[in-house]
Amino acid sequence: MFTASVVLAALALTLAWPVPLILARAAWPARAPGTALVLWQSIALAGGLSMIGSLVLYGLIPFGGNLIEGGFEFVRHLFAGTLPPDANFSQMFALCLAALLTGHLLLSLLLTVVRSEKQRARHLSLVNLLSAxxxxxxxxxxxxxxxxxxxxxxxxxxxxxxxxxxxxxxxxxxxxxxxxxxxxxxxxxxxxxxxxxxxxxxxxxxxxxxxxxxxxxxxxxxxxxxxxxxxxxxxxxxxxxxxxxxxxxxxxxxxxxxxxxxxxxxxxxxxxxxxxxxxxxPQHPLSSSARAVVLLAATALLVIPTVLLVLI
Amino acid sequence: MATLGELERTVMDVLWGADGSLSANELRDRLDSANGAKELAVTTVLTVLSRLENKGFVERDRSSRPHLYRSVTTRAEHTADLMHEVLGSAPDREAALARFVGQVSPEEAETLRALLSGTRNS
Incomplete structure (x- = not known):
């Protein structure tokens, strides 16, 4: 589980820094914007998943051998108000960080949606008044x-x-x-x-x-x-x-x-x-084989952290 | 800026159309003739007027009996304010709508103009 958490952390770092930089500078997205858009979404999702997943896996080490077992054990300890004997400070810190990060990202999404929905409604009412x-x-x-x-x-x-x-x-x-x-x-x-x-x-x-x-x-x-x-x-x-x-x-x-x-x-x-x-x-659209490779990579980006999280 | 509800808008329409100040009673009579179906109580009109006063749309002359009300801005000024808000850009609003052409820097506008006139060969 420690290895999986390190691999996830490495993946999260790669997806947070070099990969977006390279993709933002690449020329091919202009030739296949739809495919590039899928890749961007996959990078963002996989980045978040690996970052939080890495913290969770590391934090659950003292609770069990894998995510599911550790998760159950964690909930049991949580309700009992106890800690496993070999739990250390950095692991608990990682769990707190994972919870904070997840909450922060979800709350921010909610806030953005609510705010823009409000703006949209107000704007629509103004437009209806002012336009024909x-x-x-x-x-x-x-x-x-x-x-x-x-x-x-x-x-x-x-x-x-x-x-x-x-x-x-x-x-x-x-x-x-x-x-x-x-x-x-x-x-x-x-x-x-x-x-x-x-x-x-x-x-x-x-x-x-x-x-x-x-x-x-x-x-x-x-x-x-x-x-x-x-x-x-x-x-x-x-x-x-x-x-x-x-x-x-x-x-x-x-x-x-x-x-x-x-x-x-x-x-x-x-x-x-x-x-x-x-x-x-106009440039030629990206060939369908190149697009298939990109889509495959986008899928792999999501599958790899999921597999690392659940199966190891 | 504040926006107007339906009833507030109807009252403002009457005030904007009036030459000078109106009392609540006069206002109600004109409202009745404007949309005969709805009979409004004077108290309702007074409530709407005080709300409009709070929003800054209406001025109240308290020296006379009954109080007289008049609009602070003209209809055109109000429309211009609304238009200003619709067309102005705020980050929040930018998220709510998708512009055909977003923010353009002066340099980029220059480039676009050059592209249009065909003086730049790319």
Missing amino acids: PLEGNPGTRVLDHPSPVAYCLPGTTSSVTVLSEGLLTLLDESQLRAVIAHENAHLAQQHHLVLLAFKSWHSALPWFPIANRAETAVAVLVEMLADDQARRATDDRTLATAIALVGSGAATDPGAPELTWANRGEIEPGLVGPRVVRLLN
Whole structure:
């Protein structure tokens, strides 16, 4: 059990530091955003699982030979208020740490979900007051504002795509179709759930630079996935032009400076540029065999810690 | 900023449409003519008005009998405030919605413009 706990700790460290760094710098995710997104989720889950699992296994050593036996024995001791004779301080500390970490991560997830749900509801009520439906596009509303804006508000019961008058003037019909297809892809593929999970991970570990990097990488991948849906509705150049127009227009519009300037410190360089470049110079999608390898690796990442935890 | 409930919004609509100050009684009469089906008690109107006063939407003139009420901002100002909130960015809200194009730095906007005009060969 000690060996398994050391292996899990090593896995957790690898998944917390070098692996996300390498993946964030790799070029292939742009060629297979969906597959890369699966890998990111697997890395995050496996990282958490191995970190907590390693602590639990180490802490349970004095209670029994494996997780199940040790777990039962632990509960028995917990209710009896006793400790096994060979238990030491560092093992109990590891168990406390595991409990704290698990609670912290779950609580942060809950908090992020509740907060964003509240924001979403408030935003939706404001949008309903301020906007009118767009003819011929159910679920799409138009804000009477000159700056070009497009976003979607995913909801549990109903979702809305919000556009602005400024956007309608800025873009022609086919560009607009690209924007709507892009937003509809976000809604159909439930991207907000993935983003929410990584957001909560980041807010749970704000001092952990990798979490920030992962959140950014996942945000870009989600945009690329939606772009891939949108380029089916129009052509690559139309979509790229729409992105560039909205991107450069939104940044220069004096009417709504907070739109782009408020979080100046948080602007990640190059979130939009790569999307445009990717559309203007299309590369071959990753081969299906390479994608299969990545998916296999993603599965292995989840299976290995589980096996180490349960079977050893 | 604070938002308005349905009844509060109806009362504000009347105040915004009025030339000057209104008493609670006058307000109720106009509300009745606005939506004839609903008969509101004056006490209900007074409750709504004091809530609106607390939220900063309504000013009360206590020097006259009965008290007179008037709206603090115009309807257009209120709409502009709401629009400002909808379009402004706060980290919490960014999590709740997915923008077509997110935050763009000035350098990146410049790059995008260059891409658009085709002056940059990539």
